[in-house]
Amino acid sequence: MYLDHFGFSQKPFSIAPNPQFLYMSPRHREALAHLIYGLSGEGGFVILTGEVGTGKTTLCRSMITQLPEHVDTAFILNPTLTVPELLATICDEFGIDYPAGASQKVLGDRINTFLLSSARRDRKAVLIIDEAQNLSVNVLEQLRLLTNLETNEEKLLQIILLGQEELIDLLGREELRQLEQRVTARFHLTALSSDESSAYIAHRLQTAGGDAEFFSQRQRRYIHRKTRGIPRLINVVCDRALLGAYAIGVRQMSMGIVRTAVREALADPRLKRARPLLPWVIAGVAVAVLVAVLTTVQPQLRPAETASTGTPPSDNRRTTADQNRPNDPPVEATPEPRPPPAPAAELRQTPEPASIATLSPVQTPNVAPPTPQLLSFNAGDSSLGGLTGHFEEVDAFVPLFAVWGTDYDPAQAEPCVKAVTVGLRCLRRPGSLEDVVKLNRPAILRLGDDAGYVTLMFIEGAVASITDQDGSREVRLDSLEAAWQGEYILLWRMPPAYTAPVHLGDSGAAVDWLTYQLDLMDGRAARLSADSRFDAALEARVRALQEANGILVDGIAGAETWIAINAFEGLGIPFLSATDS
Template sequence: MYLDYFGLQEKPFSIAPDPRYLFMSEQHQEALAHLLYGIRTEGGFVLLTGEVGTGKTTVCRCLLDQMPDECDVAFVLNPRLNARELVATICDEFHIPYEPGEKSVKELVDRLVAFLLETHAAGRNPVLIIDEAQNLDPEVLEQLRLLTNLETSRKKLLQVILLGQPELRDLLARPDLRQLAQRITARFHLGPLRPHEIGTYIQHRLMTAGCDMHLFPASLEKPLAKLSGGVPRLLNLLCDRSLLGTFVEGKQQVEPQIVQRAAGEVFGEEPKPNSGWTPVWLGIGGGLLVGVLVGFLAWQQVRTSPEPAVDERQATATVTGAGAENGQKLAGRTPTQTEKIETPIPAVGDEPKEYGRVNVTPAGDTVEEPGTVPGLSVRPDEPAIDLFGWLVLHQGRDGRENALQVLMALWQQPSYVGDACTVAGEQGLRCFETVGSLGVLRRLNRPVALELVAPDGGTFYAALVEIRDDLAVLRLGDKQMEVPTSRLFENWLGRFTVIWQPPPGYQKALRPGDEGEVIDWLSVKMVELQVLDPEQLVAPVRLDNHLLDAVKTLQGESGLQADGIVGPRTLMELNTRLGGSTPRLQEGNS
């Protein structure tokens, strides 16, 4: 009903386990890695558990898409069976013929054993997947264990993957099932999405459905997290009803009152937010802690500085010319001297806390090393200050905006007034917010605005402009610091924003069958990268199977999900391969 209104190609929040919509959170990546590891080892049992609606079946569907060619898969969806019925179902799934009169378990097991021996001799690997395995009776589980007794000197001839709710773990902990439990070679419990992943999850599904507009503002992420408890299935239902309500009211973005009404429809009553996410006392305590820390910093600065104190909240973000790509100076920008803090900031509380130590130095008095930014380097002999103390002092009233200003400066954008992402859009650039790991940042190889979470729950932002061996270089305005990556990423939950430049004509993620200016551009670039034969192009150029295969090849080589959907990550990788003139996180790594 609302698809055309929002420019969607399909419903983005269906609860069907479509692997194209799988949001690879850190947990989901680990879950998939455990499953892949299990089927590539010597055999036995692999266990994946999780609460209802957390995405177990969807992860499994993604596994099926990545299953090695030598695997033969049997998928049992209804495990409420006795031992004979289960073995018969396994035979059916493996297409093992048996006579209708064969009623005993032994007769069916003999057929299955013969099949396993034949497939092993042919170099095949049979894999049995059982969903909702918490419904299996102990006697049936024991029969499964007996099936895995067939083995060679190197591996078992049948691998079994059990998917189930948390009750499955309790079932396998029974003393009479300890022999089976000892054969589990990999296990993982899939929990709900974390609060900071909610917004990225929603945007991922919208983009997969063909819309890259932010229909759910960031202010709704916490309410949606509380209402859904982070369970993807409940979140999908809430978002689907919210989009319907937004369409009915003729709005362009979802609003809080629409979400509240949607929750009432989904849950059948006035929703009561789950207080497990963010206790009220934590928010109050965090506010008090920040207030005390800011007050102390102000007093400390007045006491140690020989010059009049400057209100950092009113300071305009500036970057030296050497901070721009290719060493070119930014018009109208000159280095501003950083203050020198002589005394480390003391921790607040009963026990001293240290989240990471950094060095601050005047811009003109530096020790430069290869790869550092002149005028902003760090002196190793300077007094160290606390990471979050530095952030409190420098991020100003809007930390995220200040971090994005650094990125805009690296893109050679002149001084501006207003929202960075809005201004970026006017200049042919875009903001892309997502989640990832340190490995993702290295592969992306672009400066990013990191969202950092302090131990008290406070949120801070800083621009990550360089990774040098095991050191990360952060920047806010003209202030820069180094911090060990191991310490920095203890306080980074994976969320970041990057500024990128889309190709001409790009409006939203490209899907099979699309054509137009941006598809023409894409085909030319794929030919340049020699992943597409120009003779395969037929006018009018469309995102057909040939071009789609080229896109998937690029995605696979870049560590991206090879789904053929051309979105920001794929286009950024394409730009990197082509050597585009974009700011780099690691100079020379392109």
């Protein structure tokens, strides 16, 4: 509809999973590498999870376009199937003939015959199932049985499961433990950051033949905030904004059009049905607030100051609740000029009943927001009064998982078990603040004197941003170090199929990934292979990396070594300090 109006060759923000429009954020690049690696290995299951609309299907379609000619693929979009229906659908996708009304055994035998024939012809078969969190346990068990067919070197069928985070919980069930053990690579795809959302919008505009700067930076930041960086929601909002601009005949995007698009695209329809009551509710609340303000604030005004200035005197004192409250995000709307304040004599009058139509908005003084309180300790006291640590360590994991783009409910799983399901690992160590800064990852700190746990989120200069029971706080670094008990725990991203540190003489997926990443860091022609060995030359490269990053030089690729490797490109890594991001 609006293509000619804006000069696009095709719709830039269609929600169809078109690989041509795939924006490869660092997280998407790493996810694609995991998929390709999983397919280059010995077979089994590859798992890709992520929130709705983060680009799992599009990424997988992009991977299919990069597969070599000798790979046959079957893509199942509707997973709500019985076992016989699943087997028949696999046959349909691979082009396998079967008689009408074929039994489950006949269908299974036809698939096995096809896989054996493919292996003899040096062809590989890949089965991809979308929305896999909807698969039944019986269907998943049948999929596992299909992977039993193998040669001495590899399995004949490789399966990729795409799904929402519920897929992780499903595979963690006791009756599916055999399938879980056959997962050779897994990755959890998170939403885009603010900068990535901005680049994503520009990329799609440019791919469609339009101006990459059609949406301003301010508009893109607003869209990111309202969509939480989820690509599908970004598409919906941007498409609605373009339609809105076309409808009123303009060729430039405005902030007003974007706000309207957000309201229309993301509004809860239940709120729309209730809208006729909304003005009356607001009016009633306005009356109550106005009466409360006039009757409560009036006795506190000093007549001399009120009469001379026409405004109440300012009060810079702040309550504890004010000090603990995080800064509100900036409001992007330009404030309208305020009418002059009412004379003091009018404020003293008892307000008479008035109709809703005659009420004026309550005016608030244009006072700059107070500076957040910076917590610090007094001489001889390292208790950091005003800091409210979590009583339980698991509660401090909630913001730690959040900064990694993952929801965590302490009632559902142990934190370090949850971490493994999304490709992360816990690292618990005693140490100094210098050690934590060197690792450059958000961490949980245990405060002394049984003061609980806080989550260290970010460090800028001599100030640390932490999260405690009351929310986000700022603390002087030296004060935090004095109040800290000296133990920390953080999350780090593990490589594919990682189970333990790798060292001289090892082989397998983790060694393959280590070699690949070191080649990238050293500027070599990097190619992910499945036959790497941890030899003396690789050990020397690991030692050089450890020495360059101030890590214990032992030639063993453990947690701290992998943390240094992950920092190279910052692939979806939340850094503690901006210096290395």
